[in-house]
Amino acid sequence: xxxxxxxxxxxxxxxxxxxxxxxxxxxxxxxxxxxxxxxxxxxxxxxxxxxxxxxxxxxxxxxxxxxxxxxxxxxxxxxxxxxxxxxxxxxxxxxxxxxxxxxxxxxxxxxxxxxxxxxxxxxxxxxxxxxxxxxxxxxxxxxxxxxxxxxxxxxxxxxxxxxxxxxxxxxxxxxxxxxxxxxxxxxxxxxxxxxxxxxxxxxxxxxxxxxxxxxxxxxxxxxxxxxxxxxxxxxxxxxxxxxxxxxxxxxxxxxxxxxxxxxxxxxxxxxxxxxxxxxxxxxxxxxxxxxxxxxxxxxxxxxxxxxxxxxxxxxxxxxxxxxxxxxxxxxxxxxxxxxxxxxxxxxxxxxxxxxxxxxxxxxxxxxxxxxxxxxxxxxxxxxxxxxxxxxxxxxxxxxxxxxxxxxxxxxxxxxxxxxxxxxxxxxxxxxxxxxxxxxxxxxxxxxxxxxxxxxxxxxxxxxxxxxxxxxxxxxxxxxxxxxxxxxxxxxxxxxxxxxxxxxx
Amino acid sequence: xxxxxxxxxxxxxxxxxxxxxxxxxxxxxxxxxxxxxxxxxxxxxxxxxxxxxxxxxxxxxxxxxxxxxxxxxxxxxxxxxxxxxxxxxxxxxxxxxxxxxxxxxxxxxxxxxxxxxxx
Amino acid sequence: xxxxxxxxxxxxxxxxxxxxxxxxxxxxxxxxxxxxxxxxxxxxxxxxxxxxxxxxxxxxxxxxxxxxxxxxxxxxxxxxxxxxxxxxxxxxxxxxxxxx
Numbered sequence: 001x002x003x004x005x006x007x008x009x010x011x012x013x014x015x016x017x018x019x020x021x022x023x024x025x026x027x028x029x030x031x032x033x034x035x036x037x038x039x040x041x042x043x044x045x046x047x048x049x050x051x052x053x054x055x056x057x058x059x060x061x062x063x064x065x066x067x068x069x070x071x072x073x074x075x076x077x078x079x080x081x082x083x084x085x086x087x088x089x090x091x092x093x094x095x096x097x098x099x100x101x102x103x104x105x106x107x108x109x110x111x112x113x114x115x116x117x118x119x120x121x122x123x124x125x126x127x128x129x130x131x132x133x134x135x136x137x138x139x140x141x142x143x144x145x146x147x148x149x150x151x152x153x154x155x156x157x158x159x160x161x162x163x164x165x166x167x168x169x170x171x172x173x174x175x176x177x178x179x180x181x182x183x184x185x186x187x188x189x190x191x192x193x194x195x196x197x198x199x200x201x202x203x204x205x206x207x208x209x210x211x212x213x214x215x216x217x218x219x220x221x222x223x224x225x226x227x228x229x230x231x232x233x234x235x236x237x238x239x240x241x242x243x244x245x246x247x248x249x250x251x252x253x254x255x256x257x258x259x260x261x262x263x264x265x266x267x268x269x270x271x272x273x274x275x276x277x278x279x280x281x282x283x284x285x286x287x288x289x290x291x292x293x294x295x296x297x298x299x300x301x302x303x304x305x306x307x308x309x310x311x312x313x314x315x316x317x318x319x320x321x322x323x324x325x326x327x328x329x330x331x332x333x334x335x336x337x338x339x340x341x342x343x344x345x346x347x348x349x350x351x352x353x354x355x356x357x358x359x360x361x362x363x364x365x366x367x368x369x370x371x372x373x374x375x376x377x378x379x380x381x382x383x384x385x386x387x388x389x390x391x392x393x394x395x396x397x398x399x400x401x402x403x404x405x406x407x408x409x410x411x412x413x414x415x416x417x418x419x420x421x422x423x424x425x426x427x428x429x430x431x432x433x434x435x436x437x438x439x440x441x442x443x444x445x446x447x448x449x450x451x452x453x454x455x456x457x458x459x460x461x462x463x464x465x466x467x468x469x470x471x472x473x474x475x476x477x478x479x480x481x482x483x484x485x486x487x488x489x490x491x492x493x494x495x496x497x498x499x500x501x502x503x504x
Numbered sequence: 505x506x507x508x509x510x511x512x513x514x515x516x517x518x519x520x521x522x523x524x525x526x527x528x529x530x531x532x533x534x535x536x537x538x539x540x541x542x543x544x545x546x547x548x549x550x551x552x553x554x555x556x557x558x559x560x561x562x563x564x565x566x567x568x569x570x571x572x573x574x575x576x577x578x579x580x581x582x583x584x585x586x587x588x589x590x591x592x593x594x595x596x597x598x599x600x601x602x603x604x605x606x607x608x609x610x611x612x613x614x615x616x617x618x619x620x621x622x623x
Numbered sequence: 624x625x626x627x628x629x630x631x632x633x634x635x636x637x638x639x640x641x642x643x644x645x646x647x648x649x650x651x652x653x654x655x656x657x658x659x660x661x662x663x664x665x666x667x668x669x670x671x672x673x674x675x676x677x678x679x680x681x682x683x684x685x686x687x688x689x690x691x692x693x694x695x696x697x698x699x700x701x702x703x704x705x706x707x708x709x710x711x712x713x714x715x716x717x718x719x720x721x722x723x
Contacts, residue, residue, distance in 0.1 A: 003595060016606075020606070020609045023609065023613055024609060024612060024613055024616070027612075027613060027616035027617055028616075143680075143683070143684045143687060146684075146687070146691075147687055147691065150691045150694075150695075154691075154694055154695065154698050157698050157699075157702065158698060158701075158702075161702055161705060164705050167709045167710070167720060168720055168721065170702065170705045170706050170709055171706070171720050171721065172721075173702045173705075174651065174702050174703070174706050174715070177698065177699055177702050178645075178651070178654055178655075178658075178715065181655075181658045181695055181699070182642075182645055182658055182661070184662075184695075185638075185641070185658055185661035185662050185665060186661075188662065188665040188688065189638060189661070189664070189665050189668070191665075192665050192668040192669050192672070192681075193668070195669065195672055195680070195681060195684075196631075196668065196671075196672040196675075199672075199676050199678070200680070201680055201684065244721070245721045248721050249720070249721055563704060563708075566700060566704050569700070570696075570697045570700050570701055571697075573693050573696050573697050573700075574693055574694060574697045576693070577689060577690055577692075577693035578690055578693070580686055580689055580690060581686065581690065584683075584686070
């Protein structure tokens with residue numbers, strides 16, 4: 001551990017400094033420290049905060065790209081006592097998070113300006129969450145991963161309750177907090193048992209230690225508890241009960257954050273921990289995760305059918321998507337890993353597009369959330385309605401959208417790993433998901449009545465929707481670049497998987 | 505083992521002083537005239553108005569408690585550094601400076617938001 | 624030296640008590656105390672193993688868990704204060720604004 005190691009942390013350092021600046025900038029001014037119980041809309045401040053945040057994100061992205069020059073043979077990395085790996089896998093997700101975060105800033109802008117809440121603290125918390133996500137995808141040590149995860153979770157709890165004068169928001173924060181801390185404790189207990197059996201917390205050394213062990217109760221218990229904790233973070237059934245309530249109660253941009261950036265970060269560490277650390281006992285955990293994946297797909301997609309609130313519907317749909325991604329993790333193959341990477345990108349962009357449309361409709365804090373609000377949208381906003389169809393098709397996995405490519409990889413990987421029945425469940429549930437996605441399409445195109453919610457689109461929302469639309473269609477028609485990038489970024493993790501599969 | 509007998513004797517002395525003064529000597533020599541006022545719970549010399557469960561405390565108490573928890577426990581990281589101060593050298597000192605700077609950002613924020621002042 | 628598995632049994636019992644507390648209690652603060660019990664049971668496991676292995680990794684992790692638990696406590700108390708501000712109770716069963 002030397003001074004030289006800090007250069008690998010450059011992106012995290014930049015975003016941390018940025019987060020601290022965002023936190024103290026508004027209280028630096030004279031009189032800025034006064035707490036207004038119910039202050040006036042902080043419109044001007046919100047705009048300044050937005051541009052500051054975007055500038056910080058650009059600097060962070062530059063730092064990530066600059067640090068990507070340091071990527072060498074990462075398997076030998078000794079950064080910070082082998083706790084922190086700057087590999088192509090981490091760079092891939094870091095750039096995805098920064099892009100997601102930049103779009104979330106554009107989504108939050110008007111919403112925050114119209115509310116009574118400070119934009120500075122909001123962006124500061126988002127920056128801290130981003131720092132946690134970036135740190136945890138680089139972690140190759142369970143302690144590092146846990147600390148990153150907690151930084152993300154603690155910021156998310158506060159953000160879910162950010163509208164503190166709204167009972168719904170506070171209730172969402174309380175439920176998220178209680179269930180989140182319980183799941184963290186379960187995850188920790190799993191880590192402690194794995195530490196007890198293998199004597200190390202480093203993922204590579206855990207893998208080495210496990211390869212000399214036979215199945216043993218404490219270890220199985222540890223892996224299962226660790227898996228349960230992670231399943232909570234990705235919102236897989238039966239650890240999904242928090243999802244609908246938190247998604248409904250949280251401010252809409254935060255729901256967008258929880259369902260995109262936060263979720264893909266959890267996918268990333270799930271893949272890294274189980275691919276790098278636990279692959280030796282995959283025959284033991286594959287079956288359990290397969291059942292969890294099947295449950296998630298079935299419960300998520302079936303429960304979504306009956307929802308009238310669009311945030312709840314998307315919450316259940318995101319439970320189903322967690323199930324699809326689990327297919328990639330279960331298969332423990334290069335194909336499965338590429339599937340997780342591709343699907344994270346595809347899912348994030350399609351989901352953000354949908355949230356942009358929902359936010360375009362919501363004028364007040366909780367308006368525009370019912371499916372009925374979408375009625376007759378094709379007459380009021382034809383382009384938005386068309387974009388929404390593309391995003392919904394992508395989530396449903398219909399060609400020529402990018403969602404098809406992602407699902408193709410995941411389903412193919414599951415079949416290749418001998419989980420044909422799971423792939424069949426996945427295909428069936430994708431078909432079911434088209435039912436409730438089609439409900440929104442029907443509301444937009446076939447219902448005569450006009451929805452109550454007004455169309456208030458701004459430049460930021462249009463930009464986000466346009467980016468998401470282009471990405472979703474481009475990668476659907478020309479998946480080559482994305483798949484190639486996923487293959488490069490899968491990097492040494494995939495190599496390790498291939499080597500281990502060859503050993504067997 | 506003989507060295508520890510010193511500790512034992514010291515412990516006996518330390519224990520015997522309060523025991524003797526509180527429970528043996530004082531009750532023998534003091535006057536005992538209990539009265540209504542004397543037996544009431546002590547509250548800064550002001551007559552108590554109600555029991556502790558009858559009214560709510562100001563939310564400021566809880567804010568101070570929340571701040572206390574965080575800043576109190578974070579000092580746990582200072583101990584390992586203090587023990588290995590020399591071995592960690594300037595790198596350790598710089599790391600601690602960064603750590604304390606982050607804590608100070610939080611402290612500064614709380615201070616400027618008037619969390620610490622009793623309004 | 625006390626065998627490691629004594630500590631492990633104790634920590635398993637503490638963890639279970641914590642889980643039962645979370646599942647059966649209604650007061651938010653009591654639930655949070657139960658969660659802290661779970662976290663501290665984990666700390667005990669780490670310490671027991673670190674002692675057995677004569678390693679420092681487990682001990683360091685406990686430091687981080689303690690610090691993070693404190694941060695969690697701060698966030699949790701803040702959320703419960705806000706909730707109490709709204710409806711004069713922190714009974715989690717009363718938090719039923721949103722339904723299936």
